[in-house]
Amino acid sequence: MPADAFFTSLVADRGHKAIAVVLSGADGDGSLGLKAIKEAGGVTFAQCEDTAKFDSMPNTADGFSLIRQVRALKAEAGGQIPAAAITAYATEQERQRAIDAGFQMHLAKPIDLTQLVLMIANLTG
Incomplete structure (x- = not known):
């Protein structure tokens, strides 16, 4: 599965x-x-399934808020770690929202393995 490949x-x-x-x-996944x-x-x-209103759209967590908190950290505390937003939203507005929040990259689902590998290579140099 793509997320397993990414995390591994x-x-x-x-x-x-x-x-x-x-x-x-x-x-x-x-x-x-x-x-x-x-x-x-x-x-x-x-996030556990009990707290998600829909399987694909959790209602109690927000990746944009999380990345803003991470980016507020000093670099030596992890504030500059590579990060990509992987979302079901594919519009240019959503892509820009992810970049503005602090993600370096944005990919819309569904993602194929080639896209995932290229994203990881770009983020990790």
């Missing part, structure tokens, strides 16, 4: 410094990648 490559690149946030309902991050000593956050 994130932990390979960042090790114990990896941070992953999964905002979803009941979909299991990402669980293997989250496990890899935890095993490496990284930090993971996942």
Whole structure:
């Protein structure tokens, strides 16, 4: 699954410094990648399906607020970590909203593996 591939490559690149946030309902996509991050000593956050109004649109978490909080940190505290918004919203306005919030990249779902690999390569240099 694309999220597992992303998280697995994130932990390979960042090790114990990896941070992953999964905002979803009941979909299991990402669980293997989250496990890899935890095993490496990284930090993971996942929204449980009980708090999501819809599987694809959680109502209690906001990735834009999260990235703004991260970007407010000093660089040595992780404030400049690579970040991409992966969302179901594909409009130019939503792409710009993600960039303005502090994400370096924006990808709209569905994402194929090639797009994901290119995004990771661009973010990690």
